[in-house]
Amino acid sequence: MRFPAFVWRNLWCRRSRSLLTLAGVAVGVAAGVSMFAVARGFDREILNKYAVRDTQMIVTGATKKRPLPTLVDQRVGDELAKLPGVLGVAGALWDVQNVEGSTALGVMGWETGSYLWKHLALRSGEQLISQGTEDTVYLGQIASGWLRKSEGGSIVFETDRPVASRFRVAGVFESASLAESAAAIMRLEILQSLLGCEGKVNYFNLHLDPQISPQQFEALREMIRARFPDLNVLRADEIASNNTGLRAARAMSIATSAIALLIGTLGVTNSVMMSVFERSREVGLLMAVGWKTHRIVAMILMESVFLCLGGAAAGSAVAVAGVTALQSMESLHGRISADFAADLILSAFLVAAAVGLLGGLYPAYLASRHQPCEALRHE
Amino acid sequence: MELHRTHDTGSVAESGDVPVVELKNVRRTFDGGRIEALRGINLAIHRNEFVAISGPSGCGKSTLLNLMGVLDEPDAGEVLFGGRRLDGISARTRFRSREVGFIFQAFHLLPTLTALENVQIPMFEMPWSCRERVNRARQLLEEVGLASRLNHLPSELSGGERQRVAAARSLANEPKLILADEPTGNLDSGSSTQLMELLTTLHARKNLTLIVVTHDPAWSGRAGCVVRMRDGQIVGDIFREPAP
Ligand SMILES: Nc1ncnc2c1ncn2[C@@H]1O[C@H](COP(=O)(O)OP(=O)(O)OP(=O)(O)O)[C@@H](O)[C@H]1O
Numbered sequence: 209m210r211f212p213a214f215v216w217r218n219l220w221c222r223r224s225r226s227l228l229t230l231a232g233v234a235v236g237v238a239a240g241v242s243m244f245a246v247a248r249g250f251d252r253e254i255l256n257k258y259a260v261r262d263t264q265m266i267v268t269g270a271t272k273k274r275p276l277p278t279l280v281d282q283r284v285g286d287e288l289a290k291l292p293g294v295l296g297v298a299g300a301l302w303d304v305q306n307v308e309g310s311t312a313l314g315v316m317g318w319e320t321g322s323y324l325w326k327h328l329a330l331r332s333g334e335q336l337i338s339q340g341t342e343d344t345v346y347l348g349q350i351a352s353g354w355l356r357k358s359e360g361g362s363i364v365f366e367t368d369r370p371v372a373s374r375f376r377v378a379g380v381f382e383s384a385s386l387a388e389s390a391a392a393i394m395r396l397e398i399l400q401s402l403l404g405c406e407g408k409v410n411y412f413n414l415h416l417d418p419q420i421s422p423q424q425f426e427a428l429r430e431m432i433r434a435r436f437p438d439l440n441v442l443r444a445d446e447i448a449s450n451n452t453g454l455r456a457a458r459a460m461s462i463a464t465s466a467i468a469l470l471i472g473t474l475g476v477t478n479s480v481m482m483s484v485f486e487r488s489r490e491v492g493l494l495m496a497v498g499w500k501t502h503r504i505v506a507m508i509l510m511e512s513v514f515l516c517l518g519g520a521a522a523g524s525a526v527a528v529a530g531v532t533a534l535q536s537m538e539s540l541h542g543r544i545s546a547d548f549a550a551d552l553i554l555s556a557f558l559v560a561a562a563v564g565l566l567g568g569l570y571p572a573y574l575a576s577r578h579q580p581c582e583a584l585r586h587e
Numbered sequence: 588m589e590l591h592r593t594h595d596t597g598s599v600a601e602s603g604d605v606p607v608v609e610l611k612n613v614r615r616t617f618d619g620g621r622i623e624a625l626r627g628i629n630l631a632i633h634r635n636e637f638v639a640i641s642g643p644s645g646c647g648k649s650t651l652l653n654l655m656g657v658l659d660e661p662d663a664g665e666v667l668f669g670g671r672r673l674d675g676i677s678a679r680t681r682f683r684s685r686e687v688g689f690i691f692q693a694f695h696l697l698p699t700l701t702a703l704e705n706v707q708i709p710m711f712e713m714p715w716s717c718r719e720r721v722n723r724a725r726q727l728l729e730e731v732g733l734a735s736r737l738n739h740l741p742s743e744l745s746g747g748e749r750q751r752v753a754a755a756r757s758l759a760n761e762p763k764l765i766l767a768d769e770p771t772g773n774l775d776s777g778s779s780t781q782l783m784e785l786l787t788t789l790h791a792r793k794n795l796t797l798i799v800v801t802h803d804p805a806w807s808g809r810a811g812c813v814v815r816m817r818d819g820q821i822v823g824d825i826f827r828e829p830a831p
């Protein structure tokens with residue numbers, strides 16, 4: 209018999225308690241893993257959104273203190289375009305609009321003729337909206353599915369403004385970004401007049417010289433900050449870390465996981481401690497036959513680590529299954545994009561192992577303090 | 588060895604031979620001194636001896652055996668093993684693992700493990716491979732006549748069979764000293780005789796030093812040396828007979 213097999217036997221003969229403890233750990237792991245997966249999915253989303261557009265820098269009216277972007281004069285873009293290393297600037301406006309009665313739809317207005325349009329991957333329909341007419345809109349693949357509209361159809365935006373609100377769907381595009389895929393894109397001026405903010409944008413996309421060094425990037429950032437103190441300059445990948453929603457999601461994942469960990473550790477400690485108490489005589493026997501203290505400690509710790517690793521396996525499986533089920537639910541379709549990278553699952557296992565060690569520590573210490581003949585007298 | 592009768596238990600039965608276990612003026616109390624379980628024990632046990640310790644309940648037999656098996660420590664006096672004191676936890680643990688085997692009245696088998704697995708328990712401390720452990724355990728169980736019960740749980744064995752598993756376990760790491768605390772105390776007379784025969788045979792075949800605590804006069808008849816105790820002391824003479 210091997211040592212781990214011996215430890216396993218101890219757990220197996222107390223199956224129901226082992227399973228309950230394992231289930232407790234599994235619930236914690238499932239909660240933590242799914243929260244992190246969803247938060248990381250959002251992260252990835254935002255990165256994709258900019259990466260697919262050749263955008264390396266974002267200049268926005270949003271700051272940490274003022275998360276909702278304020279409107280910025282579109283002409284600032286002309287100034288940005290003159291800065292060294294900037295190859296292209298595209299002003300953009302982003303908003304959420306009610307369409308077709310009640311569906312809330314993300315809408316983006318892209319500056320006419322800007323570089324953003326070059327990367328629009330159309331699945332169907334006419335290329336280049338900049339050549340199109342005033343009343344056309346492109347729908348992301350998911351938005352098209354939601355609204356059951358595709359090329360040739362039309363959608364109605366709800367607006368109080370005295371402007372045309374019926375738009376022809378000129379095409380359906382694909383995007384690696386979920387947010388974009390669930391949105392509509394139109395020419396900037398049209399969205400401006402729809403929203404009543406002519407000449408204004410939320411943010412600028414900057415396409416930079418690919419040769420630009422990190423130092424030059426920082427220099428450029430400083431230059432823009434000096435010129436426009438009200439604006440925030442971000443690297444495309446910083447967007448994710450600055451997004452308040454995401455920060456909240458991440459904080460929540462961490463808080464949930466921390467609570468789950470605490471509960472898991474207490475549960476494991478309790479369960480392992482009970483089994484140590486019940487097995488006083490057994491521990492005494494092991495000492496009497498000459499087991500070293502560290503082997504007894506190893507036995508107890510291994511028991512508790514086994515429990516936690518089992519919990520991690522079950523919890524991860526539940527998290528993946530649960531979130532996948534949520535993702536495929538009709539009503540949530542397209543709103544959750546979870547990221548179950550291998551390293552997330554791996555960290556779940558590592559954290560669970562750590563919880564096992566931590567939870568087993570005190571019971572193992574108690575077991576190691578047994579005196580063999582006292583323990584053997586124990587009834 | 589010649590017939591030997593002595594009060595002075597510290598003396599050497601076989602000249603030039605260092606005792607396997609020697610107790611010098613050993614005292615052991617419990618409950619902060621209120622219970623005097625052992626009150627000045629002097630006893631030397633030599634290699635290859637078969638010793639029976641008897642006496643009324645509560646006279647300190649188990650306490651004495653626990654001291655000889657390094658499960659406990661005296662309050663005063665010395666316990667010497669091969670002429671040396673065992674100081675420090677690692678020396679004591681090592682001794683328990685390699686030099687001594689214990690058999691208990693209550694068997695103390697792990698209920699979740701089969702006979703074959705129970706016998707392997709002490710072997711984890713030895714540098715043996717898993718296969719070696721299994722082979723040795725199987726061989727020991729064959730020696731105690733349980734070749735057909737290898738994969739039975741303790742709950743599936745009779746009392747006598749359980750105690751034979753425990754006997755095999757006590758031999759797991761090839762110790763030369765076996766201590767048995769009322770090994771037949773929970774057995775019927777048939778099983779008792781069988782176990783006595785087994786231990787007597789093993790004692791002879793493996794050159795063991797065997798110390799048995801017992802109420803049963805049948806043991807005393809087999810032992811080469813009988814120690815009687817009362818109230819924490821050795822009473823009367825210690826009888827030593829020549830080996831057959
Ligand atoms: N751990 C302990 N705590 C308190 N008292 C103890 C302890 N161990 C033994 N004693 C006491 O010491 C005395 C000797 O006990 P011991 O178990 O050695 O007797 P024994 O001769 O083996 O008796 P028995 O034949 O009933 O097994 C008894 O009075 C017992 O109550």
Ligand SMILES: [Mg+2]
Pocket residue numbers: 648649650768
């Ligand atoms: Mg006793």
